[in-house]
């Protein structure tokens with residue numbers, strides 16, 4: 001307990017007067033994590049494809065992510081609050097134009113993501129949109145061409161299943 005207390009004390013002393021986190025740092029952290037995920041996927045692809053171009057892209061992303069990480073830590077530990085606040089204001093003016101766009105994209109992607117999860121959890125069925133009323137139908141996964149009737153609007157349409165049971 002005493003050790004933890006002293007550790008907390010020394011962290012507090014170290015952080016005293018330092019800038020900490022702001023919107024710009026949270027954004028940089030998100031970009032950093034995104035780059036780490038992309039880098040991880042690229043590394044797997046490089047291992048199997050031995051592509052030199054992809055290796056270079058992976059390496060460049062790695063360098064960029066290190067720089068972003070260093071900038072984020074530097075800003076959080078900085079004691080020059082005025083300059084960090086000015087950077088954050090500058091960032092917010094730029095982000096203010098983009099934030100509604102990203103928000104809209106995220107809202108648009110949400111039902112697609114939900115449908116993707118539903119499909120993954122239900123491999124025995126396929127999900128097709130009715131060409132007429134756009135209702136999503138859940139159909140048995142049987143290979144070949146089938147005629148099916150949309151229960152929502154009653155329209156008969158053809159479904160082609162490429163992969164599934166015979």
Ligand SMILES: [Zn+2]
Nearest residue numbers: 130133150153
């Ligand atoms: Zn329909």
